[in-house]
Amino acid sequence: MYLMKQTMRWFGPGDPVSLRDIRQAGCSGVVTALHQIPVGEVWTVEAIEERKAIVAAEGMIWTVVESLPVSEAIKTRSEDCALHISHYKTSLENLSRCGIEVVTYNFMPILDWLRTDPFHVRPDGTRTLRFEWTDFVIVDWLLLQRPGAAEEYSVADKEQAQEKFGRMSEDQKKRLFDNMLLGLPGSKEAFTPEGILTALQSYENIDEKQLKENLAHFLRAVIPTAEACGIQMAIHPDDPPYSVLGLPRIVSTEQDLADILSFAPSPANGLCFCTGSLGVRADNDVLGMLTRFSAHIHFVHLRNTARDSEGNFEEGEHLYADTDMVAVVDGLLDIMQRRQVSLPMRPDHGFQMMDDLWKDTYPGYTCIGRMKGLAELRGLELGLAYRKQH
Known part of the structure; x- marks a missing residue:
């Protein structure tokens, strides 16, 4: 067989x-x-x-x-x-x-x-890869500030993103941004904001x-x-x-x-x-x-x-x-x-x-x-x- x-x-x-x-x-x-x-x-x-x-x-x-x-x-x-x-x-x-x-x-x-969180902690303590939509909107619209991003999200998406963004510390913002632009498997090199926008x-x-x-x-x-x-x-x-x-x-x-x-x-x-x-x-x-x-x-x-x-x-x-x-x-x-x-x-x-x-x-x-x-x-x-x- x-x-x-x-x-x-x-x-x-x-x-x-x-x-x-x-x-x-x-x-x-x-x-x-x-x-x-x-x-x-x-x-x-x-x-x-x-x-x-x-x-x-x-x-x-x-x-x-x-x-x-x-x-x-x-x-x-x-x-x-x-x-x-x-x-x-x-x-x-x-x-x-x-x-x-x-x-x-x-x-x-x-x-x-x-992924927005490559180290998401599950209830049993194990870690997994996770994608949070609101976190992604924060990165794309508020952190990366990609031209045209604001027009691509709903009013509700942006309201939720702004509310969560307002509660985040500078360290949390940096960690989220770094997580999403983490280097691909096989590489420890992360993308940069400038590199992404240029690409x-x-x-x-x-x-x-x-x-x-x-x-x-x-x-x-x-x-x-x-x-x-x-x-x-x-x-x-x-x-x-x-x-x-x-x-x-x-x-x-x-x-x-x-x-x-x-x-x-x-x-x-x-x-x-x-x-x-x-x-x-x-x-x-x-x-x-x-x-x-x-x-x-x-x-x-x-x-x-x-x-x-x-x-x-x-x-x-x-x-x-x-x-x-x-x-x-x-x-x-x-x-x-x-x-x-x-x-x-x-x-x-x-x-x-x-x-x-x-x-x-x-x-x-x-x-x-x-x-x-x-x-x-x-x-x-x-x-x-x-x-x-x-």
């Missing part, structure tokens, strides 16, 4: 979670990337093989890249776009030569995932329609290369799956995913199916999307989010939040048997808990919380598989 390939994300030699930790958690492979190579430059065979050797020395394999970043020049289709696409295609060819099978990427403008100017004339056209341009250029060399491309959904800072987001809904697959029809053009990102939107039918896009799923992120009617959400228990994880895993088992493949999966994000509460690790990527999620998902999958066989 086909079961999921259990992996965990590793951010390279500087990751406080070691490869040995990941192997001891029960993983046979890791998902990683060459974060040391500047975005837009070529990943060389030598650099890829060096990383593969490090992973192999700990008894594991590396077949899934997350991520091979798409540069801002490609997303905005500006100067250096053609050069960066050429470099991207060369990197795909080099990854293929080294045995990589899946390349994950995203098309989120400027910022990757956003936003490059999207002044780019709306959802134009950004989709830019993504289509990218896919039509790289998918033939990926198909020729046996690489499966897997786009990650937006996180959160709606516009932030006035930026268009185009990988958020079922229609978005259908559009992306239509831009370059090919077995190589597929999805990283992230139940957490897609599950933040109440109007996303996650189980239905799993079924309808089953032939195009190349990589799976299993995490669960808990949302409310006010636009807030946080990472919840892997098995107990808004997404029916039992039904998701049951559906994935059916998909794998039908396609006769074992899909790579990783337990995305996890609580900071137990001994990890005193360690300096990337928010959402502590060892123990992800190991807990992996163990629960592994047990769920094996239980469901046993039931199907008997």
Whole structure:
């Protein structure tokens, strides 16, 4: 019976979670990337093989890249776009030569995932990633003071933001601002207000329609290369799956995913199916999307989010939040048997808990919380598989 390939994300030699930790958690492979190579430059065979050797020395394999970043020049289709696409295609060819099978990427403008509190304390003392809508309005409108932000929020949103802002100390304001502009996983470098505002100017004339056209341009250029060399491309959904800072987001809904697959029809053009990102939107039918896009799923992120009617959400228990994880895993088992493949999966994000509460690790990527999620998902999958066989 086909079961999921259990992996965990590793951010390279500087990751406080070691490869040995990941192997001891029960993983046979890791998902990683060459974060040391500047975005837009070529990943060389030598650099890829060096990383593969490090992973192999700990008894594991590396077949899934997350991520091979798409540069801002490609997303905005500006100067250096053609050069960066050429470099991207060369990197795909080099990854293929080294045995990589899946390349994950995203098309989120400027910022990757956003949270207003990466260290939110839950009632049991564990910490999780949380997004508070009012806090986000405070950052965007009152702290960053993005031009045009005031017109994008309702009167109620602004009243709530002003009321809370008036109660905040200067330290609380700084912490909130720093939290939201925290460096992406794999980097300790945070964005600056000036850097964000300058970067936003490059999207002044780019709306959802134009950004989709830019993504289509990218896919039509790289998918033939990926198909020729046996690489499966897997786009990650937006996180959160709606516009932030006035930026268009185009990988958020079922229609978005259908559009992306239509831009370059090919077995190589597929999805990283992230139940957490897609599950933040109440109007996303996650189980239905799993079924309808089953032939195009190349990589799976299993995490669960808990949302409310006010636009807030946080990472919840892997098995107990808004997404029916039992039904998701049951559906994935059916998909794998039908396609006769074992899909790579990783337990995305996890609580900071137990001994990890005193360690300096990337928010959402502590060892123990992800190991807990992996163990629960592994047990769920094996239980469901046993039931199907008997």
